[in-house]
Amino acid sequence: MSAYLRLRAVPAPALRNSPTWLERLFTGTAETVLPPPGLHCEDALDQCRPDQGCIYADASPHGPDVVFGGHPVFRADRHGPPLLVLTAARTRGVAGFLTTADFDELWNTARHTLLPRYGGEPAEPETRRAFAEAHQELTTFYAHTADHGDAVVKWPAEA
Template sequence: MSIYLHFRAVAESEIRDDHTWLAAFMSEAWENDDAEYTAGIAHSINKGWDAVNDLYAAADALYTDADEPWNLPIYGGRPVPHSADADPSDPPLMLLEPSGVSQAARFLTTVSFDELWNVVDARFSALGRTKQEHLEHHRNLQEFYGQAASAGHAVVKAVWA
């Protein structure tokens, strides 16, 4: 079974702060994922997003005086609560506003992947997680958040099973 964390950049003015509407928006985006990936407005991580978050959590050990929150790229944003009439099968959703997207982009471009990996290497290697896999996730997230921040976009996140 595959479970994905799906990211979609979108102009904040185009978003309705309504779970039912956002779930439909994200569903349509998921169905158009090839075109949206090519356009740089969508990204997803299959199953391993929690490990990517754990990688970024290593920033706490490296940058004790940093004011950039490391949790923004994966779990950042506020939950969008289900409305009373929402379909219970709709995915959990989070909304990261443009200021948070900019902070995430800054974090991803300033953090040293190699330094993060040095903190988690032994633990991750024991779990069978590879440096190359995480480097690819990191580079893809750098590109995605960089483009979203440059455009002044928000990022909507959905979990698809």
């Protein structure tokens, strides 16, 4: 099973707690959907392993927020998982955690849980590389988003 997780950076003052408004963040383009002044809008992960959160689960109070954490906002039609919102403050906390985290240490803690799911020790180099790339992508996204003082909206969906 794959999980698609789209992350969008949203200026904190523009953020609304409306499922319809939040869903529109993920349709069209940044220029047509979001208010233009000073806005940047980016996706972090188009596809991730559902287990990416295992890397961060026990690492810090901000670890669980990295992938599937946030305040749930249930979709207007109530189908599918809720959208997740991280305030700018929580986004800064996640960014701080990720930028100081040692991936090797995170991997060593989670590898015994993850490797059996991805082919065992023979597949470790490939599996580790995939998780490390996703970690780097998430770190870059959160650091950039926190630098702008933005919040994060997540759209988790199973494919």
